[in-house]
Amino acid sequence: MPIYKAPLEDVRFVLDEIVGADKLAQLPGYEDATPDLINQVLEEGAKLCEEVLFPLNQSGDEEGCTFENGVVRTPKGFKEAYDTYIAAGWQGLSCDPNYGGQGLPKLVNTMLEEFICSANLSFGMYPGLSLGAYNALSMYGSEELKQRFLGRLVDGTWSGTMCLTEPHCGTDLGLIRTKAVPQEDGSHKITGTKIFISAGEHDLTENILHLVLARLPDAPAGTRGISLFLVPKFLPKDDGTPGPRNGVACGSIEHKMGIKASSTCVMNFEDATGWLVGEPHKGMRAMFVMMNAARLAVGIQGLGLAEVSYQNAVNYARERLQGRSLKGAKHPDKPADPIIVHPDVRKNLLTARAYTEGARALGALVGYHLDVAERHPDPRTRKEADEFVQLMTPIVKALFTDIGFDAANIAVQVHGGHGFIWETGVEQYVRDARICQIYEGTNGIQALDLVGRKLGQDMGRLLRRFFHPVAADIETDMEKEELAEFALPLAKAFAKLQQATAIIAQKGLKDPEEAGAAASDYLRLFGLVALGWMWLRMVKAAQAKLAAGEGNAAFYDAKVKTARFYMAKLLPQTNALFITIMAGAKPLMELEDAAF
């Protein structure tokens, strides 16, 4: 049976010593979000995840969702768990208090999401989609729509979806065919088919609010002719309770590789009543609000899976007695040494650990900037924070989900043959992790977003938000004797990243295929440097604590050693990536299509 304990100590370390989450309480509206309160909330959240959600993960995977006569049933226990979840107000944790939310920082929610995804990724899909719908509606919906629907999303009695993909188009949304016909009362009639709709139909809530992309009759072709509509499963009555069934129904659900307890639906809209969200033809803009938030959330899914995979791998490596250490028996009292004594096993474990902890720090930093971008009184600071988030979004999404999959694979590997067995529980993480690299824009698309959109924007202004603080940290820390061993490898990798950035920008201007060919390697290079930066900050904080003799010395000592592992064993991948990037597009493009 798999195990899971929320990594509260590491989260506290990241929040207090890396991100400086105590500054959150200085932001208007977050006055209550003191470190103490945040701690309490996360401890409660950890309990919920460990005790309520985690026990349903394997059973949910086994049972999956079922579809019968247009009705989708979630696995046993999910409805009760969901009721517990919303009863405690978790759904509205970071939502607007005016609509019943608790108004806590997004950073807190980001950390909680990691726990949920570790505990039960399939379950997490339902509240996650609702939050996406909440974000889009609260930013672009009319006052009337907000009054009618937001409260229900916040208290979790109703849930939300994002209906983008159609049978013939996913990445290229310009091709969308679903139609919206204006009605005299200001509403619209929506007709069309959407596929791959997560949480499109289920039995957890009394109503479901679909946010649907569709075309108005006078819509221009392409993405500039797409509008966003709110289409409820049940049309609300005047008193706000669900009324008559709307013209939307689930046609079937998909049988999938992973996240089996999350329903993935074909949704058929037939003259379904909907209301315009935002301006006509500006649906992509609203969609991007959802999508950007969702991309970060998917990145956190990867992190959650990495963490739980790591925990199980370590647990097994400690317990499994097999053979002896290469240098002779370490536990002569036992029939064999635990496999954790072996260098290669340790390499696997440390890889998962170093990626996971680095990603957690980076994820928290991005989460913090989300709050600054929204709440900081100084417009310039807000803008700069937003630019940092924009730049890091594709990296968080792609890098973290790659890490999640890698860590899950490592967990299976460390388990040996047992890892391949369903009951052990870790192979589920491999299957669950796989979708994270695909949905919300495949990781290849994330890489294109990074080199195509983020890199060149305003002659590299977004880049400044990352490169300048990293350059400054390196400069200061290189001077310090105790940090030089960490700062130097980072400086080398950073220089490679700078060079690659300049060259891709230059080559990409002349030939976009050059940028495209470098994209995914570049994203990985960027991501590795970003994690290296986090490790430099972490080791600095840990050394300070050790020197001062404060806190849990074993914890800080492990930080220093993991940092050393990262700088010595993982970061040097940047060299190979750099060489690959320099090789350009030709090796990819010269073989004729027909010759494949």
Place this chain on the structure above:
Amino acid sequence: MQIKRAAVIGSGVMGSGIAAHFANAGIPVVLLDIASKEGDRSAIAKGAVQKLLKADPAPFMHPKNAKLVTPGNLEDDLHLLAEVDWIVEAIVENPAIKADLYTRIDPVRKEGSVVSSNTSTIPLNVLVEGQSEAFQRDFLITHFFNPPRYMRLLEIVGGEKTRPDALAAVADFCDRNLGKGVVRCKDTPGFIANRIGVYWIQTAINAAVDLGLTVEEADAIVGRPMGIPKTGVFGLVDLVGLDLMPHIAKSLLATLPENDAYRAAFREHPVITKMIAEGYTGRKGKGGFYRLNRAGGQKVKEAIDLTTGEYRRSEKVKLESVSAAGRDLKALADFPDKTGQYARKVLAQTLAYAASLVPEIADSIVAVDEGMRLGYNWKHGPFELIDRLGTAWFADLCRSEGIPVPALVETAAGQPFYRVEDGKLQHLTTAGVYDNVVRPEGVLLLSDIKRASKPVWKNGSASLWDIGDGVLCVEFTSKMNAVDGDIMAAYGKAMGLIGDGKGQWKALVIHNEADNFSVGANLGLALFALNIGMWPQIEEMVEGGQRTYRALKYAPFPVVAAPSGLALGGGCEILLHSDHVQAHAETYMGLVEVGVGLIPAWGGCTEMLARYSKNPKAPKGLMPPIATAFETISLAKVAKSAAEAKDLMYLRASDGITMNRDRLLADAKAKALELAQSYTPPEKTTYTLPGPTGRTALELFLEGFALQGKATPHDQVVCGALAEVLTGGNADITEPVTEERMLGLERKAFMELVRTSGTIDRVEHMLTTGKPLRN
């Protein structure tokens, strides 16, 4: 004959502008207008000189040139005409009044002096009617374009009796001394440029109305895509004045041949007539086809709706036809929408009209193309435009538009109007054969050299050319001629090739034929490098530039730069390091780095300090040269002419000025060869500088500025860094500072500034808006 003194009669916009330009050429000029009835009898001409001094863009290249203009009146001062070699008449376009004036001046003028009229519409044979034989021999038409200093075209027309030597002397004077592109025209209405230009304007307006285009759409077609200034046609009429158009039309209609196509094209549009009647006559009036509406405290660009005649908010247009066609003019004319149709109509009618006028208005197509290029700032003349379409394709276009195919196009029979044969540019004659395009004597064009040869060497931003007699020429080819690493590499390559100057190559000339010599260092590249924190690379860029510029300065061969247009920042600094600058009169030099939060660091501070220190006219003492350099650089002063650049010492007294752009390269090359005969590199300069005490003085001065609100917070940061450089850092007067040390200070200050957010904001703002940020 030689022209040493001149007179202009009529002190209106054209007359006074022509007088100012004589003064720009160093020629004393008498400016006469009618006598005032009361007070100062020369008040009108005097007032005109005052207006010249305030006009923008400035008619004078230097305010002191005004002293060369002697204002007077036509009653008391006619005797002054006895001293001048050339009298230009620029009075009202009325044959009777002109005739009366001619009879009055003929008896007093110097024997053998030339008289010319600046008429744009009255035929020469009408003007000389009834005048003396001598007058008729000495008379010609010299048609300047407005504003005379800046517009390069001069149309010159001789009559049957005009002395050929007079014609030749005036043409030569206008070419060399006034810097004009002189085009000989026949005595036909509107000569070349206006004849075609007015027809083009009329056609373009007609077609816009007929096809229902907005003025923005029309200008987006009949502008950039055709190589015409972006003002297009409606923007141009706003500049010229809507009210002027009916006058020109009337005059042309009175004199044009019976069957001229303009007669059929001429149309009065009620919307325009109403605009003129209500005072909407263009930029000089209440507004034109476009206006800036300042009502409500905001500046809103508005445009006229051609159907209703009402103003509405101006729309930025992005035409599908233009983006789809790219540089292909044919594709634009073939684009299946009304904007494509518009392009088709305007091109067909205008170009066919122009083609039908040779040989009626000029003997060769070369004169017609030159006229439209220099008189209307078209990038390509009509025949060059037809070549872009192909003569056969154009003939088909005429047929499909129901326009008779012009005889000359038939003659071309599918062959181009211009071709390159053995490296020589040739044009098609009316006889159907190709003749070489002949440049005036003493004109050397890089474009001709480029046609005839391959570059000695080139990279992405620069080429090296063999311009003959052992002189190598660096040409910038980067966007806006921005200076980058490739240009530095080209200098390096040139130095390698020339070596000690005793072999195949003797000297280097730095020149290009773009509108602007160079706008300075490539800021876009710099900003990107800066955004990703590539500090060592940025420092290397600064140091590399310093090394290259110094190497050129101390190279064992002469370096002569020949700029025209803007030479800013790093593009100005290369001029400061050249042994000699042969500047086009219209060269605008400036060290403008402060505008983007930086200081000149390719030796600009160091060189300017050396120049001001060596200025014999400066007050004695350590501080005056430092203060002057500080002022020039901190205010980012840009000279509005080569003459002004001498005042600011961006140019040395010994540097040369060439009035005619086409003669610039030849002059520079001659100078380079002259210097090469016995060349020794300059001596190194050392600087005696006050160090911190001097800096404190400058900082006090700066604080004063800040208190008056004249310096922003970041100005103080930038100027503080500049002060540190110019005072020699921690120098002290007992120890002279070397050039190397000065360059080190420039570099240090630059690297400090480049890391400040204030500077990054300025660079970014400049790149995104084109304007300096005042932060």
